[in-house]
Amino acid sequence: MGSLLQVLFDALSLGSLYALGALGIALIFGVMRLVNFAHGDVIAACVFALLWPSVDAVAIIFAGNLPWYLLVPFVLAIGAALSVACEALVFRRFRRANPATMMIASFALGFVIRYFLLMLFSSRPKSISLLPALSQPVEILGARIPLLQLITIAVTMAVLFGLTAFLRRTRFGLEMRAAAENFTMARMLGVRANRVIMGAFALSGALAAAIALILGSQTGTANIMMGASVMLMAFIATVIGGMGSLAGAVLAGFLLGAVATVMQVILPPDARAFRDAFVYGAVILVLIFRPQGLLSARGTRERV
């Protein structure tokens, strides 16, 4: 019972990470048809925002020392600001470009961010102690669950509910849903295109920052490559979920988390090193039977 519960929490917390990442990608894809591969590097940049620039092996903590109620808004704001800057400085120039061009631009931007971090901080992973109180385990029905896992799951749920309410109940959310489905038509009807796109980038950046906080606390390291693995899984989740479908992205994120965790448990020990290969194999199977994704977004099928 205890170990089963442990697997469940592992799956949920890993899935949370993927779901938050997938949501950040799907939000932007929805309004711009851009697959933003720089998203992973925004995640890494948010972790490094906690440190002073230095190439020393030992991290010099800066914002990381703030109490959590200042730290969290600070990192979220950094993520949102960086993401909005990406839009204003780079992606805005590509609004009319085709999706492949935009995707390549996003790769380039990702490299720029990554090498900028490399210049400031060097490529060595640095050990950081972010919110150390969260690594305390909590005992639930015989299973010892790290507090951070519970917080990760709770925060993800809160973000999902908050975002749903935001999209359903606010004017901005309404405009965003309309723009995500048919950007051209929304624009023709007077929806404020620039604000909607900026808003999507800000939200996406804040989601990247949330991932950065979770990853930083979980791993206790800052590494310029740390966003890349989440980004890859998150991208896969948006594809399985049906590009642009927010609900699909979240669902597929949790599904991937569950599959990865279950594989970790059921695969023979020798095969565990290849866990991700099995996960990707499962992805290929899903796409063979549902090439449009689990919940395909309407907007990708019909455009004005």
Add this chain to the structure above:
Amino acid sequence: MSDLRADRISVAFAGLRALSEVDLKVTSGQIVGLIGPNGAGKTTLVNVMTGFQPATSGSVRLDGQDLTGLKPHELRRRGVARTFQGGRLFRDLAVIDNLEVTGVGLGLSRAAAIARAEAMLDWVGIAPLANRIAGALPYTDERRVAIGRALMGNPAFVLLDEPAAGMSAVEARDLSALIRRIAGTMGCGVLLIEHNVGLVLDLCHHVVVLDSGVVIEAGDPATIRASEKVRHAYMGTAADTNLPVLEAMA
């Protein structure tokens, strides 16, 4: 009394002339029909008059004021709205959201947009469908949502692009009643593009017939019925598909 005019509109795509010096005028409370065989340039004219497509030459005027080159949402704010073939709703959004987002786009506050959307759904007769997902509606209801959406800004003119396409006779009659109310009760000027010529001749005060981008006839329904040129235009194309048209004219 307001009027919307297209003055000597020409549109050329890559050397092909889609419209040649087309004139058309709609006044408040009037229903003007725009008919013609497929490819005659009807939708192109509506696109030009609503800012969706630039004209190669000519102008669009509202009460004498030149509106040529304005964007669709700017024209909407000045009182020129339209519907699209097949509705083109936001299919993932609820019916009420489709109207609300239009209201917000017109500059209304959210509360005002919701109130207006509710009133409008009631007016076009689909209030009970407010919370249904637009993509799941039967197309007769979808058309009403599209018309409601076009009327959100209380426009002086509304251009309806094939609102009756695919409707049965009974459904088309209900739609006719709605269009009459738009012109009569709201005082809106209506430009109606329709393949259902019977419906147009029955409903419109004035009818303009386009063929290959040129106005070949214009006048009241009786004039159109009697016109040899119109008969010829429809006969000249695939005669089978135009049989109902010729019957309607008889």
